[in-house]
Amino acid sequence: MTASGIARTAHRHLEVEGVRVFYRESLPEREDAPVSLLLHGFPSASHQFRRLIDVLGTRYRLIAPDYPGFGHTQAPGGFTYSFDRLADIIEGFVQGLGLTRFVVYMFDFGAPVGFRLAERHPEWIAGLIVQNGNAYTEGLSDGARDFIALRPETPGAEETVRGLLTLEGTRGQYEAGVADPSLLAPDGWTLDQHFLDLPGRKRAQVALAFDYHSNLERYGRWQSWLREHTPPTLITWGVGDPFFPEPGARAYLRDVPDAELHLFETGHFALETHLPQIAPLIAGFLDRVQDAR
Structure with missing residues (x-):
């Protein structure tokens, strides 16, 4: 895959239920270009997809x-931070843009948001790109299980969550499991921390952390959805992920056996270190999905 120049990108806002949603959108050369909705993870935002x-x-x-x-x-x-509400807003965002068929890129938090969209609107989903986005119990590390088990009423639970929202915690999520840290630009965790430190943001993240158990309760439903709809699926996975280890990637093959699986010796934020390897896979996948329409 060779890129014909660098893309033009528009940066816009769309009002959805009183939420001013920021988004970035490429402006491809063809009007009928394949569409992909890129759903980011924690503790990042759409800037993780800039490159x-x-x-x-x-x-x-x-x-x-x-x-x-x-x-x-x-x-x-007064916004209520839960995964259901994140999905509500992204659902309204998709409807506001008039999107009707697209490939969903699901990374980390993007998986529970994306699967909620898929359950609500299977007709929207042309395919799935899953990058360290978990939907299986075997895809949870012991540390992830302990974290998800935290409840607001547990003494010290909120302090434990807030400990992950520090610069040290944010940087650690990027560096853990990465073989060559020199490939990591510090801009990612620095920008993430800037947003985490804005007023009200840590409260939002604490609420989402305590709601994460709601995703595990839906794993069976999402697996059933995969078996029923068998969407074209590309899986790219950093096997050094301290939260979502390699078995979570392989588990998808039970429900979508024709999925394409690629494992990389890196951590949670695989695009940060392996963009040259992953981007051609995504391009080929989007082309195949488009040709199959």
Whole structure:
């Protein structure tokens, strides 16, 4: 895959239920270019896809929103932070843009948001790109299980969550499991921390941490959805991920046996170190999905 220049990217806002959703969108050369909705993870935002958009955005319409509580999106003071509500806003965002068929890129938090969209609107889903986005119990490390088990009423639970929201905690999520840290630009965790330190953002993240158990309760439903709809699926996975280890990637093959699986010797944020390897896989996948329509 060779990129014909660098993509033009528009940076916009869309109002959804009182939330001012920020998003970045590539402006491809073809009006009928394949569309992919890029759903980011924690503790990041749409900026994690900047380089991917630069490389592939001339050929594909890549749309990356920031969730409420993340990045440049602005939510009202009374907003309830839960995964259901994140999905509500992204559902409204998709409807506001008039999207009707697209490939969903699901990373980390993007998996529970993306699967909720898929359950609600299976007709929207042309395919799935799963990058360290878990939907299986075997894809949870012991540390992840302990973290998810925290409840607000547990003494010290909120302090434990807030400990992950520090610069040290944010940087550690990028560096853990990475064979060559020199490939990691410090801009990612620095920008993430800037947004985490904005007023009200840590409260939002604490609420989402305590709601994460709601995703595990839906794993069976999401697996059933995969078996029923068998969407074209590309899986790219950093095997050094301290939260979502390699078995979570392989588990998808039980329900979508024709999925394409690629494992990389890196951590949670695989695009940060392996964009040259992953971008061609995404391009080929989007082309195949488009040709199959």
